[in-house]
Amino acid sequence: MMKNYLLTPGPTPVPSEALLAMAQPMIHHRTPQFSAIFNEAKENLKWLFRTEEDVIMLAASGTGAMESAITNCFSKGDEVIVINGGKFGERWGQISEKFGLKVIWINVEWGEAVDVEIVKSCLEENPNVKGLLVQASETSTTVSHPIKELAELTKDRNTLFIVDGITAVGVMEVPMDEWGIDILITGSQKALMLPPGLAFIGLSKKAWEMAEDSNLPHYYFDLKKERKNLAKDTTAYTPAVTLIIGLNEVLKQMREEGHENIVKRHDRLARAAKAGVQALGLKLLAPNSPSNCATGFFLPEEVDGKVFVKTLRDEFGVAMAGGQDHLTGKIVRLAHIGYFSNYDIVIGLSAIEMGLRKFGVNVEFGKGVAAAQEILIEEYM
Amino acid sequence: MMKNYLLTPGPTPVPSEALLAMAQPMIHHRTPQFSAIFNEAKENLKWLFRTEEDVIMLAASGTGAMESAITNCFSKGDEVIVINGGKFGERWGQISEKFGLKVIWINVEWGEAVDVEIVKSCLEENPNVKGLLVQASETSTTVSHPIKELAELTKDRNTLFIVDGITAVGVMEVPMDEWGIDILITGSQKALMLPPGLAFIGLSKKAWEMAEDSNLPHYYFDLKKERKNLAKDTTAYTPAVTLIIGLNEVLKQMREEGHENIVKRHDRLARAAKAGVQALGLKLLAPNSPSNCATGFFLPEEVDGKVFVKTLRDEFGVAMAGGQDHLTGKIVRLAHIGYFSNYDIVIGLSAIEMGLRKFGVNVEFGKGVAAAQEILIEEYM
Numbered sequence: 029m030m031k032n033y034l035l036t037p038g039p040t041p042v043p044s045e046a047l048l049a050m051a052q053p054m055i056h057h058r059t060p061q062f063s064a065i066f067n068e069a070k071e072n073l074k075w076l077f078r079t080e081e082d083v084i085m086l087a088a089s090g091t092g093a094m095e096s097a098i099t100n101c102f103s104k105g106d107e108v109i110v111i112n113g114g115k116f117g118e119r120w121g122q123i124s125e126k127f128g129l130k131v132i133w134i135n136v137e138w139g140e141a142v143d144v145e146i147v148k149s150c151l152e153e154n155p156n157v158k159g160l161l162v163q164a165s166e167t168s169t170t171v172s173h174p175i176k177e178l179a180e181l182t183k184d185r186n187t188l189f190i191v192d193g194i195t196a197v198g199v200m201e202v203p204m205d206e207w208g209i210d211i212l213i214t215g216s217q218k219a220l221m222l223p224p225g226l227a228f229i230g231l232s233k234k235a236w237e238m239a240e241d242s243n244l245p246h247y248y249f250d251l252k253k254e255r256k257n258l259a260k261d262t263t264a265y266t267p268a269v270t271l272i273i274g275l276n277e278v279l280k281q282m283r284e285e286g287h288e289n290i291v292k293r294h295d296r297l298a299r300a301a302k303a304g305v306q307a308l309g310l311k312l313l314a315p316n317s318p319s320n321c322a323t324g325f326f327l328p329e330e331v332d333g334k335v336f337v338k339t340l341r342d343e344f345g346v347a348m349a350g351g352q353d354h355l356t357g358k359i360v361r362l363a364h365i366g367y368f369s370n371y372d373i374v375i376g377l378s379a380i381e382m383g384l385r386k387f388g389v390n391v392e393f394g395k396g397v398a399a400a401q402e403i404l405i406e407e408y409m
Numbered sequence: 410m411m412k413n414y415l416l417t418p419g420p421t422p423v424p425s426e427a428l429l430a431m432a433q434p435m436i437h438h439r440t441p442q443f444s445a446i447f448n449e450a451k452e453n454l455k456w457l458f459r460t461e462e463d464v465i466m467l468a469a470s471g472t473g474a475m476e477s478a479i480t481n482c483f484s485k486g487d488e489v490i491v492i493n494g495g496k497f498g499e500r501w502g503q504i505s506e507k508f509g510l511k512v513i514w515i516n517v518e519w520g521e522a523v524d525v526e527i528v529k530s531c532l533e534e535n536p537n538v539k540g541l542l543v544q545a546s547e548t549s550t551t552v553s554h555p556i557k558e559l560a561e562l563t564k565d566r567n568t569l570f571i572v573d574g575i576t577a578v579g580v581m582e583v584p585m586d587e588w589g590i591d592i593l594i595t596g597s598q599k600a601l602m603l604p605p606g607l608a609f610i611g612l613s614k615k616a617w618e619m620a621e622d623s624n625l626p627h628y629y630f631d632l633k634k635e636r637k638n639l640a641k642d643t644t645a646y647t648p649a650v651t652l653i654i655g656l657n658e659v660l661k662q663m664r665e666e667g668h669e670n671i672v673k674r675h676d677r678l679a680r681a682a683k684a685g686v687q688a689l690g691l692k693l694l695a696p697n698s699p700s701n702c703a704t705g706f707f708l709p710e711e712v713d714g715k716v717f718v719k720t721l722r723d724e725f726g727v728a729m730a731g732g733q734d735h736l737t738g739k740i741v742r743l744a745h746i747g748y749f750s751n752y753d754i755v756i757g758l759s760a761i762e763m764g765l766r767k768f769g770v771n772v773e774f775g776k777g778v779a780a781a782q783e784i785l786i787e788e789y790m
Contacts, residue, residue: 029666029674031750051432285410293410343789345750369412369726374759375752378778382786393782397759398775405763408724 030345035376037167037195037322037349039217039224040366042274046222049277050270057269063261065276070258072279073228077212078203078287083230084254085275087268090194090215093227095123096249097190097211101159101235103243104128108159109150111142115168115352116192120161127244132157138169138355139324141317144177151181158238159188164196168352170324170361171314172200179208188235194218195321197228198282199294199365210235216271218321219290221278221366226271294320296407297364297373300400304377305362307399308384308391313359322349322363331387333357339383346379370404411726416757418548418576418703418730420598420605421747423655427603430658431651438650444642446657451639453660454609458593459584459668464611465635466656468649471575471596474608476504477630478571478592482540482616484624485509489540490531492523496549496733497573501542508625513538519550519736520705522698525558532562539619540569545577549733551705551742552695553581560589569616575599576702578609579663580675580746591616597652599702600671602659602747607652675701677788678745678754681781685758686743688780689765689772694740703730703744712768714738720764727760751785 034041055061073083086092102108106129110121113136121131132154136142142162151157160182164175175191182189188210193202197212198219204212209232216226231239231251239252253264282290298320302312305325313324327333334357337350351359362376377396384391415422436442454464467473483489487510491502494517502512513535517523523543532538541563545556556572563570569591574583578593579600585593590613597607612620612632620633634645663671679701683693686706694705708714715738718731732740743757758777765772 029662029670029748029750031748031752033752281410289410339789346752367410367412369410371412371414371727371756371759374755374778378752378755378782382782382789385786386789392779394775394777394779396775397755397778398773401759401763401774405766408720408763408767 032345033347033372033375035346035348035363035372037218037361037363037365038215040219040221040363041368042221042223043278043281043367045281046274046277050274052273055269057267058262062269065273066267067261069272069276069279070261072276072283075283076198076279077228077230079205079212079230081205081230081232082255082258083228084251084258085263085267085272086227086229086249086254087225087266088227088249089224090192090213090227091119092249093213093215093229094119094192096229096246096251097213098123098127098129099242099244099246099249100251101188101211101238101242102127102129103241105130106158107132107154107156108161109134109147109154109157111136111147111162111173113140113142113169113171113173114138114163114166116163116166116194120192124161139171139313141171141173144174144181147178148181151185151187157187159190161190162192164191164193164202165200165319165321167195167319167321169314170319170322172196172317172319174317175202175209176207182210183208188238195319195365198290199320201291204230204232208232216275219366220275222271222274225268226275294364296403297368297370298323300370300373300403301362301364301376303403304373304396304400305380308381308396313355321365322361324351324359324361326359328384328389331384331389333359336360336383336387339386340379344379344383346375348376370407373400373404413726414728414753414756416727416729416744416753418599418742418744418746419596421600421602421744422749423602423604424659424662424748426662427655427658431655433654436650438648439643443650446654447648448642450653450657450660451642453657453664456664457579457660458609458611460586460593460611462586462611462613463636463639464609465632465639466644466648466653467608467610467630467635468606468647469608469630470605471573471594471608472500473630474594474596474610475500475573477610477627477632478594479504479508479510480623480625480627480630481632482569482592482619482623483508483510484622486511487539488513488535488537489542490515490528490535490538492517492528492543492554494521494523494550494552494554495519495544495547497544497547497575501573505542520552520694522552522554525555525562528559529562532566532568538568540571542571543573545572545574545583546581546700546702548576548700548702550695551700551703553577553698553700555698556583556590557588563591564589569619576700576746579671580701582672585611585613589613597656600747601656603652603655606649607656675745677784678749678751679704681751681754681784682743682745682757684784685754685777685781686761689762689777694736702746703742705732705740705742707740709765709770712765712770714741717741717764717768720767721760725760725764727756729757751788754781754785
């Protein structure tokens with residue numbers, strides 16, 4: 029008998045209400061019934077993105093929406109700056125190069141946030157840059173980049189500020205219109221608490237204007253075509269009906285909780301996770317500018333992180349994420365994004381404590397949990 | 410946003426596999442399809458009860474099965490001994506008196522198990538006693554009575570040994586045939602991990618023989634009629650179709666886990682819960698003969714237990730049970746019965762710790778959790 033706990037930064041746990049909504053008998057998408065659901069979700073997505081602009085829904089993973097941002101807004105040979113401090117920063121650059129853009133890479137050490145001054149200089153040195161591409165939350169390193177400050181740099185330029193908010197939207201502050209983000213992206217399997225399969229992309233007026241001149245090839249990811257369909261409460265191609273029904277459900281839940289409470293909850297869980305990990309003497313991966321989506325930490329050198337993560341998942345029933353590339357086997361990422369409560373942090377930390385003991389590390393049981401409790405109790409006082 | 414954790418000694422959490430099985434479209438009960446499911450569940454119930462005899466399924470709560478035991482096996486004026494050490498012991502007596510039996514009460518202090526010697530003397534003093542009625546696990550006081558020893562006392566007498574195993578079957582050792590239990594009862598919403606609505610009753614040959622002479626009135630709870638129907642893989646009256654479909658699913662899961670592992674798991678969780686509670690300086694309700702279904706403990710005097718339990722349930726999302734009758738407001742019962750894992754104990758103890766702090770009790774965070782972890786880790790070593 030094993031109960032399974034999903035403490036990974038995507039997919040994340042799906043609330044029963046969404047699971048039940050998605051388990052209803054299938055309906056057809058070219059019907060008033062579906063259009064009513066779609067319309068409600070569409071309006072609530074604008075609330076989520078904090079924008080007056082349209083937010084397009086794509087039947088794709090987040091990477092699909094990233095590709096659509098590139099292929100709809102740029103032209104062959106355009107210069108873009110990519111902030112590369114992890115797997116997803118790297119992905120911005122890979123997509124851009126695949127479609128013939130000229131990438132100016134700003135490489136950032138994994139675990140650190142980008143230095144705004146470096147980006148500023150880079151933009152000044154490259155007056156023709158058409159796009160500045162970044163992650164609000166770099167999931168692979170549990171870092172958050174300074175989005176508000178970066179947005180300031182592109183405001184008065186012919187440069188789109190493009191933000192992958194896949195593990196930031198619904199977690200941290202990324203008010204699209206207020207901060208001047210030109211393109212904001214997220215996916216269903218993160219703070220939206222849904223299965224994977226949907227991606228969302230919001231474009232500013234400036235982005236829609238640039239899209240008029242774009243000459244890169246795209247067929248499925250045709251944002252202008254989707255925008256026209258969106259106005260009629262439908263999609264250009266068959267939408268992921270079930271996921272959109274689930275989306276409508278979770279967005280209603282999120283509106284009920286409210287932006288402020290959502291951000292506060294993720295912040296509390298993140299602080300608790302970090303305090304717990306540090307109380308156990310473990311080193312944080314992103315001590316300076318952490319993302320509230322997950323807490324990355326280094327395991328003691330004698331522990332093989334790949335085996336550690338596998339053991340917790342398969343023997344303890346507690347799934348967390350490991351590291352990628354040069355961090356493979358070295359770090360663990362304990363998530364706190366979406367449908368997470370105080371007790372998910374308690375579960376995660378108690379499993380880490382028992383895992384360390386199993387792997388021969390001298391650990392005092394309850395020490396990490398206790399440090400977390402000192403913060404988690406804020407919810408109840 | 411609140412996640413809810415059900416840590417009560419019934420209803421208990423229902424595994425997804427059972428929920429999904431029960432969410433399938435309704436089928437009719439007088440069909441080969443349903444009979445096949447019923448037959449499989451019937452055989453697996455005999456495995457669960459560890460008996461060669463028939464186990465009857467009733468669409469009723471556990472109390473219905475208790476009533477059926479009385480009304481099918483006794484006659485007006487029959488003498489029975491009732492071991493009364495809690496709400497459910499008391500219930501045996503109330504049902505017996507309602508149907509005109511003469512009850513000889515053996516009252517036991519709440520929190521204690523019955524003394525076998527007292528029962529022995531009582532049986533010797535009352536040679537005409539037709540039944541000895543007891544709980545294997547008295548849920549209201551988290552006590553387990555010495556079933557194996559009590560069974561010895563009735564073996565060579567014309568006395569039925571009737572055991573309410575509602576929170577014992579699937580938790581602790583109660584091998585019906587091996588120990589010589591004449592009637593064993595359980596319900597769906599406990600270790601069977603199902604919603605409430607089904608009760609189960611197994612009768613020994615001796616019990617079926619006594620049933621031949623019974624003259625108490627019953628219509629719905631007609632065990633002889635049900636036994637005849639059981640042989641044809643059906644029930645006398647409409648069965649709770651959905652619950653029996655769920656039953657078939659959980660029984661397969663339980664067979665896979667196996668008696669030994671099930672008992673071991675509940676024992677580990679119970680020891681961990683007790684160690685955690687004691688590490689926090691809280692007094693156990695049943696220190697001497699605890700049931701493995703739940704851990705009852707006294708709150709510090711300054712804490713109103715009714716408000717404490719309500720706060721944990723409604724503000725923390727962690728539901729435990731309080732006390733009944735003279736224990737109302739004084740105790741808490743943290744369950745570990747059925748679909749419970751190590752982390753349910755961690756959740757429960759961390760919530761108790763934070764609850765105590767909220768209620769002004771000076772408690773060291775992580776201390777209860779740590780004591781539990783020292784035992785829970787057995788599963789992984």
